[in-house]
Structures are given as structure tokens and as C-alpha cells.
Amino acid sequence: MASYTLKRLLLMIPTLLGILLLSFIIIQFVPGGPVEKMIAELQGHGTDATARFSGGGSDTGGGTNMNAATGQSSKYRGAQGLDPEFIAELEALYGFDKPAHERFLLMVGNYLRFDLGESYYRNVGVLDLVLEKMPVSISLGLWSTLIIYLISIPLGIKKAVRDGSAFDIWTSAAVFIGYAIPSFMFAILLIVVFAGGRYFDIFPLRGLVSDNWQDMTFFQLALDYAWHMVLPIAAMVISGFASLTLLTKNSFLDEIGKQYVLTARAKGLSEKQVLYKHVFRNAMLIVIAGFPAAFVHIFFTGSLLIEVIFSLDGLGLLGYESVINRDYPVVLGTLYFYALISLVMHLVRDLVYVKVDPRIDFGARG
Secondary structure, eight states: OHHHHHHHHHHHHHHHHHHHHHHHHHHHTOSSOHHHHHHHHHHHHOHHHHHHHHTOTTHHHHHHHHHHHHTOOOSSTTOTTSOHHHHHHHHHHTTTTSOHHHHHHHHHHHHHTTOOOBOTTTOSBHHHHHHHHHHHHHHHHHHHHHHHHHHHHHHHHHHHHTTTSHHHHHHHHHHHHHHHSOHHHHHHHHHHHHBSSSSOBOSOSSOSSOTTGGGSOHHHHHHHHHHHHHHHHHHHHTTSHHHHHHHHHHHHHHHHTSHHHHHHHHTTOOHHHIIIIIIHHHHHHHHHHTHHHHHHIIIIITTHHHHHHTTOOOHHHHHHHHHHTTOHHHHHHHHHHHHHHHHHHHHHHHHHHHHHOTTOOGGGOO
């Protein structure tokens, strides 16, 4: 198993390189990069803003006229009439003064040292920015995933045992109704009903903790944190039960009909012993296989609208804003971070496979 784990860790390197290369190539073809964005802002503020940015004083204006008169063209949209030296300053500022392959190799070298660069617009390192936003996303992703699993797995087992009963039919209807409700719509409903929107003012509307959290004891802070997380987590988990519940049910139904279950029953084992000592271990493999994907989805992407609605400044909102603002270091840095976490979670899944069923030996492959 140690050999397999080492191989998987080594395979992460080319996988990460491939993800970074593909992302880097896509970004090169996206119109409206940071240089064009800055040019558009400066053009909107007039030549004084351009002069202040380049430090050229009144010479920038003269250079602009000369450039317009000579008819020199620029590869950037909206750059007509701007001094080519000023454009070169912008390119150097954002790192576009080097060829693409040099920029990519430099980026990879920095990423190997976990130097993810610095944001174009926030004047802070990308790694510091990710670590700053991570507690929000961890709170949403971890608690949502745990609650979904803690409810869906027992419910799926119960549905499998009572397959075709009234309980099975009504619970199926309930989970599908929950699945059909968009998380953001349910979040708005929760705000209207429970956060002072119209009816009750029970839960806070925004943030992870209250403004006076520094004056609280540890126990008070834990209660305050849980109080703030009730509505966002409720909005995220409402549509997460259906697929996992049905997956658990179908997995248990498939195992219950196998020969070893009939043999265990013939030996006189109780139904609970058969279900949890024999069936559970085999049936849970497929459920465990989906845990990394479910966690990564909720952790990084599923919380975007929830973060916006409840004013939670997490990784989902950070990634969205960085794409809109063409903040390429943040875009690539967060993608690198997401990919690394995803690969580690898939390795953890395989290790849990072996823990649940010792018959599985990944080290024997090949």
C-alpha cells in the first residue's frame, strides 16, 4: 500500500502540470485581459490618469499625440493614441513583457515552492488571499457534506430494508422535492421567513460571527458560529440528499440479494447483524467513492451563490470575482489549489477503501 501511495503522489505532478498548462493556454485566448482592462479604465479617466500611472507627466500627452499621428497600431483593444512606452510599462507590470512559455515555466517554478504570486488588484499574495477566504468555504463545505452523509446514509439503508413500503414512497417524494428546489431560491425563502425578511428575526443575515466575537468566550463563540451557519448550511443541503440517498438504497438492495447474505441468514444471524456486519461494508464502497467529488463540489463550487446571498466572503466568491476582473494570478492560483485538494481527496478515498474492505489491495495492481 505504501508503494501505491507513493506512485499516486508522484502521478500528481504531471496531472497538476497538465491542469496548469491547459488553464494557462485557455487564459491566453480570453479577450479583455488585465492590460486591456487597465487601458479601458485609464481611457475613461483621461490623459491625466495615464500620466500619473506611468509617471511621465506632460510628456505622456505629447507621446499620445505623436503615436496617433504616426498611425502606429497596438495589439490591445482601445490602445490607439497611447504612448507605446506606456503600453510596455503596463505589460511589464502584469508580467506580459515575457513570451508565454517563459511565463509558464516561471509560474510552475514558483508554484513548486507554493509561491502563487500576487493579486493584480488586491495588493496581497494569492496564497494569503486563499488562506484568508478558506475558513468560510471549509465551514460551508465540511458541515454541509457531513450533514448530507449523516442523513442520507441511514435514510438510504432504511429505504432499502423497507423497499416498496409507504415509508419508501413518501421519503422518495420528499427527497426529490428537495432536489428540485434550487439552493439559492431556498436561501432567499429562509431569509424572508427566518432572518427578518418578513416574518421572524431569529437568525443573522450575514457573516460567520457577530461583530463582538473578540469579547466572547470559546463556548459563546462556538454557539455564535453555529447560529450564523444554520441558514447557509440549510440552503446548501436541501438539494443534496436525493442522489446520495438513492445511491445508498440501490447499493444496499444490490448487496442484499447476493448469495453471501442468504448464507448469513441461514446461519441464524439476526437481520441487524447481516445488514451491518456483512452488507454494510460492501455496500458502502460505492458511497465512499463519491465522497471526494461531493466534498470538492460543495467546497469550491456549490457555495458561490450562498456566499453571495449571505455575504460570506469565501473561495467561491473569490474565484468568481477573479475571473470577472481578469485577475490571472488569483485564477491560476486557486485552480492549482483546487486541483491539489481534489487529487489528495481522491487518494484519501482509496485509502478509506482499504480501511472499509481489507480485501482491496491497490498495491497489487500491475
